[in-house]
Amino acid sequence: MKSIVSITNCNIYIDKHLVLSDVNFDINKGEFIYLIGKTGTGKSSLLKTLYGELPMTDGGGRIGEFDLRKLKRKQVPFLRRNLGIVFQDFQLLTDRTVAENLIFVMKATGWKDKQLMKERIEEVLEKVELGTKGFKMPYELSGGEQQRVAIARALINDPDLILADEPTGNLDPETSDNILKLLYDISQSGRAILMATHDYTLMSKYGNRTLRCDAGRVIDSLIESSPQKPPLQETD
Amino acid sequence: MAKQAEESFQKRRLRGSYISVILSVSLVLFTLGMLGLVMLYAQKLSVQVKENIGFTIYLEDDIKEVDVERLQKAIDISPYSLSTVYISKDDAVDLLKTDLGEDFMQYLDYNPLLASIEVKMKAEYAHPDSLANIKSQLIKSSKVKEISYEESLVKMVQENIQRVGVLMLAFSLLLLVVAIALINNSIRLSIYSKRFLIKSMQLVGATQPFIRKPFVQKGVVHGIYSALIAILLIMGVMYYSQQYLPDLIQIQDIEILAYLFVIVMILGIVISWVSTSLAVRKFIRTRSDKLY
Numbered sequence: 001m002k003s004i005v006s007i008t009n010c011n012i013y014i015d016k017h018l019v020l021s022d023v024n025f026d027i028n029k030g031e032f033i034y035l036i037g038k039t040g041t042g043k044s045s046l047l048k049t050l051y052g053e054l055p056m057t058d059g060g061g062r063i064g065e066f067d068l069r070k071l072k073r074k075q076v077p078f079l080r081r082n083l084g085i086v087f088q089d090f091q092l093l094t095d096r097t098v099a100e101n102l103i104f105v106m107k108a109t110g111w112k113d114k115q116l117m118k119e120r121i122e123e124v125l126e127k128v129e130l131g132t133k134g135f136k137m138p139y140e141l142s143g144g145e146q147q148r149v150a151i152a153r154a155l156i157n158d159p160d161l162i163l164a165d166e167p168t169g170n171l172d173p174e175t176s177d178n179i180l181k182l183l184y185d186i187s188q189s190g191r192a193i194l195m196a197t198h199d200y201t202l203m204s205k206y207g208n209r210t211l212r213c214d215a216g217r218v219i220d221s222l223i224e225s226s227p228q229k230p231p232l233q234e235t236d
Numbered sequence: 237m238a239k240q241a242e243e244s245f246q247k248r249r250l251r252g253s254y255i256s257v258i259l260s261v262s263l264v265l266f267t268l269g270m271l272g273l274v275m276l277y278a279q280k281l282s283v284q285v286k287e288n289i290g291f292t293i294y295l296e297d298d299i300k301e302v303d304v305e306r307l308q309k310a311i312d313i314s315p316y317s318l319s320t321v322y323i324s325k326d327d328a329v330d331l332l333k334t335d336l337g338e339d340f341m342q343y344l345d346y347n348p349l350l351a352s353i354e355v356k357m358k359a360e361y362a363h364p365d366s367l368a369n370i371k372s373q374l375i376k377s378s379k380v381k382e383i384s385y386e387e388s389l390v391k392m393v394q395e396n397i398q399r400v401g402v403l404m405l406a407f408s409l410l411l412l413v414v415a416i417a418l419i420n421n422s423i424r425l426s427i428y429s430k431r432f433l434i435k436s437m438q439l440v441g442a443t444q445p446f447i448r449k450p451f452v453q454k455g456v457v458h459g460i461y462s463a464l465i466a467i468l469l470i471m472g473v474m475y476y477s478q479q480y481l482p483d484l485i486q487i488q489d490i491e492i493l494a495y496l497f498v499i500v501m502i503l504g505i506v507i508s509w510v511s512t513s514l515a516v517r518k519f520i521r522t523r524s525d526k527l528y
Binding site (some may be wrong): 053 | 438442
């Protein structure tokens with residue numbers, strides 16, 4: 001089976017500072033993977049590279065049909081349409097209602113038929129149990145509800161991969177548990193999820209594969225016997 | 237109840253930021269428009285001053301009535317003349333009498349004054365060079381004894397108008413730059429307050445033109461509002477200045493005013509359009525961690 005994501009020998013830089021080196025991993029359909037590591041170890045940078053916010057300058061990377069090395073600025077929006085992205089701070093459009101947030105994504109990604117759009121909105125809101133809240137403004141919702149809106153938004157275009165950057169970071173434990181369960185259920189329906197998190201207690205409940213960022217490397221729990229490489233050299 | 241109040245407060249705050257942009261843009265456009273208005277009036281005034289410049293052709297003493305008429309007609313159809321007045325020897329005496337306030341003819345037994353034609357010129361010919369040119373042509377005629385005009389006056393008018401014109405042009409160019417900078421700044425500020433919104437839009441896969449379009453549309457509408465406010469203000473100023481200076485009505489020209497208003501409108505639209513596009517583009521291209 002062809003993997004959804006394939007990263008090989010990739011180095012990730014921020015402003016010429018090497019953050020992660022020699023990154024290698026594949027993600028297959030339906031996988032639920034945690035991305036862990038202390039703050040500042042490059043989790044967000046790795047995710048940013050995956051959704052085209054940071055350019056990939058070294059090594060190889062592929063998401064679906066997109067070659068991350070050859071990705072041009074104009075192609076970034078089209079890459080993101082094949083991904084769902086969920087953030088710690090929700091990133092909803094605060095100046096419009098929940099339904100309008102979803103409508104914006106649909107219009108931006110080429111939906112035309114009003115009836116189909118309406119049906120899809122109901123469908124994804126139902127899935128995140130917010131069926132009756134479409135008319136609310138984001139600031140009228142609780143944190144957990146806002147995050148569920150963000151997840152509904154990520155689901156709109158039926159992506160194969162959802163990237164979540166600490167989606168439970170701002171939420172209380174019980175709400176976090178709900179969100180995590182929701183994401184896990186989504187992965188069970190065939191989508192891959194890569195989720196950065198610090199929430200180790202929750203991790204034990206669902207899934208088992210982890211990618212751990214540590215000292216400039218990404219360690220894949222699938223490859224138990226990963227050989228030790230020489231320590232990271234700072235390049236400038 | 238509380239929720240409704242909160243909502244309307246939020247909306248008012250948003251609208252408040254639009255209103256301040258519209259107001260600042262309209263004030264800048266108003267200043268530009270006023271300068272344009274002053275320049276147009278100055279232009280008209282300079283034409284009036286120049287058309288008051290003229291020269292006098294003194295005719296030979298023995299000239300016949302027919303020749304005078306022929307000469308006057310020839311000047312009338314020449315491109316430079318605006319109007320001509322024939323002053324006969326007797327008319328000249330009358331004029332001088334009123335000027336001097338006494339009947340000088342009682343000391344003389346003949347009329348020493350010459351018949352003359354006074355020519356008023358079109359504004360574009362009121363230039364020292366073209367006057368000299370015209371003079372040298374006319375003097376060739378055997379019926380013309382002398383041509384007189386105030387060379388220094390013509391020179392002075394010409395030089396001063398030129399000087400004022402250059403000054404005004406420089407000033408208005410400077411103001412235009414200031415205007416563009418100010419409008420650009422206030423628009424950029426209002427877009428800056430939406431930078432995270434723009435980032436969120438990008439993250440869900442919206443293309444740059446798709447994000448920009450609603451901002452630009454709104455910007456253009458605001459530009460139109462601003463221009464309308466500026467035009468109303470200019471009209472108000474014109475109305476009040478005419479109350480105090482009724483002479484201004486004489487040099488008013490509806491057609492030129494219409495042009496001025498159209499220019500103000502176009503400036504309002506174009507400047508908001510370009511500034512909004514550039515500002516949105518800038519924030520689209522900024523990396524998300526540099527937005528804070």
